[in-house]
Amino acid sequence: MSHKSPKDFFAPLAVGAPAPLREIPARPSRAIHFFDPSNPKMAAKVPAMVGTVDVLLGNLEDAVKADNKVAAREGLVKIASETDFGPTQLWTRINSLDSPWVLDDLITLVTEIGDKLDVVMVPKVQGPEDIHYVDRLLAQLEAKGGVQRPILIHAILETARGVANVEEIASASPRMQGISLGPADLAADRKMKTTRVGGGHPGYLVRQDPVDGDIHGQRTVFQQDLWHYTIAKMVDACAAAGIYPYYGPFGDITDVVAAEDQFRNAFLLGCVGTWSLHPKQIEIANRVFSPSVEDIKHARRVVAAMGDGTGAVMLDGKMEDDASLKQCLVLVDLAEELAAIDPKLKELYDAIEVD
Numbered sequence: 170m171s172h173k174s175p176k177d178f179f180a181p182l183a184v185g186a187p188a189p190l191r192e193i194p195a196r197p198s199r200a201i202h203f204f205d206p207s208n209p210k211m212a213a214k215v216p217a218m219v220g221t222v223d224v225l226l227g228n229l230e231d232a233v234k235a236d237n238k239v240a241a242r243e244g245l246v247k248i249a250s251e252t253d254f255g256p257t258q259l260w261t262r263i264n265s266l267d268s269p270w271v272l273d274d275l276i277t278l279v280t281e282i283g284d285k286l287d288v289v290m291v292p293k294v295q296g297p298e299d300i301h302y303v304d305r306l307l308a309q310l311e312a313k314g315g316v317q318r319p320i321l322i323h324a325i326l327e328t329a330r331g332v333a334n335v336e337e338i339a340s341a342s343p344r345m346q347g348i349s350l351g352p353a354d355l356a357a358d359r360k361m362k363t364t365r366v367g368g369g370h371p372g373y374l375v376r377q378d379p380v381d382g383d384i385h386g387q388r389t390v391f392q393q394d395l396w397h398y399t400i401a402k403m404v405d406a407c408a409a410a411g412i413y414p415y416y417g418p419f420g421d422i423t424d425v426v427a428a429e430d431q432f433r434n435a436f437l438l439g440c441v442g443t444w445s446l447h448p449k450q451i452e453i454a455n456r457v458f459s460p461s462v463e464d465i466k467h468a469r470r471v472v473a474a475m476g477d478g479t480g481a482v483m484l485d486g487k488m489e490d491d492a493s494l495k496q497c498l499v500l501v502d503l504a505e506e507l508a509a510i511d512p513k514l515k516e517l518y519d520a521i522e523v524d
């Protein structure tokens with residue numbers, strides 16, 4: 170297998186295309202909010218959502234009816250052309266690479282609104298070859314459209330082969346911005362026996378041992394997380410490649426409690442954000458993917474107690490050292506990035522008093 174040398178990795182893949190980035194910017198993306206640009210009611214809500222959500226994503230793939238694919242593409246061009254997105258990123262999810270729509274999706278979007286598009290989400294990615302295809306095509310279209318900065322790529326992890334290849338996918342191109350878990354397609358592809366869009370299943374459990382040998386007696390049941398393995402594998406692949414991991418869709422829109430739990434598990438495991446399918450999921454994601462006041466208060470106390478950052482100290486009966494300091498700095502740095510774009514959070518974090 171031939172590998173590119175580092176100098177080739179960072180050369181544009183088409184004459185006239187912008188140079189690839191050497192580092193993916195850490196732009197807040199707590200909620201990637203999906204809307205169908207062919208749905209007039211949803212489209213009408215988009216301009217007012219600017220500034221309330223980190224990412225607005227015009228979805229062209231699943232959940233858009235086949236008859237509306239062209240209207241969705243054209244609707245996205247119209248919304249992007251007419252809207253000032255300010256601090257909010259604009260992403261799109263293109264149709265799958267084997268579909269009859271994807272070539273026109275990319276040609277139209279990059280040449281007509283390429284300068285407004287931050288990230289292209291690619292569904293059903295199987296391996297690095299899919300990223301290489303989109304990488305070259307984007308470069309050709311950026312050159313054709315005179316796009317000034319590289320459009321980044323985000324892969325959805327939603328096939329068994331994709332999961333097997335996740336490390337190669339994560340490092341397939343300097344355009345790789347991140348990866349999201351796609352639990353619905355992944356479940357189908359793996360032939361899992363579930364029918365939900367993300368979340369848990371009451372049948373996937375661990376049961377307490379029988380008390381006094383009574384197998385029919387009262388025994389506590391602990392529901393397990395169906396997605397733990399895949400999210401952890403995805404987080405490691407992304408962290409190793411210097412890109413960002415995300416949870417994906419949570420389809421039970423009414424169950425805001427379970428959505429919050431699923432999002433928080435992903436946050437604690439290392440994800441930076443999640444998808445939002447309905448306006449009511451945005452507030453949950455923004456809250457869960459922002460460090461809490463308690464976390465920041467503790468993290469700042471550890472930073473203060475650790476002085477030059479080396480050695481070991483006791484704080485509230487617990488040992489803190491270089492490694493726990495690094496964990497605290499993850500939270501402090503994230504809080505600073507979020508405060509820079511979210512005035513309410515800035516006020517909250519600025520008001521924290523460290524004793």
Ligand SMILES: CCC(=O)SCCNC(=O)CCNC(=O)[C@H](O)C(C)(C)COP(=O)(O)OP(=O)(O)OC[C@H]1O[C@@H](n2cnc3c(N)ncnc32)[C@H](O)[C@@H]1OP(=O)(O)O
Pocket residue numbers: 203204205210211212214215228231232353354366418420422445446447448
């Ligand atoms: C499963 C794997 C995947 O691929 S998940 C990603 C693909 N799926 C999606 O993108 C789904 C996006 N969301 C939706 O289509 C809708 O939210 C669904 C779930 C169908 C619910 O819609 P609906 O029954 O209209 O909800 P509702 O009556 O509570 O809506 C209230 C008002 O809000 C609007 N709304 C709804 N969803 C969005 C959205 N995502 N973005 C912007 N606006 C949205 C509705 O149009 C409705 O507006 P109005 O008050 O009637 O003017």
Ligand SMILES: O=CC(=O)O
Pocket residue numbers: 231292325327350351352353354355417418
């Ligand atoms: O596209 C997302 C999924 O869960 O499938």
Ligand SMILES: [Mg+2]
Pocket residue numbers: 231292325327351353354
């Ligand atoms: Mg999918």
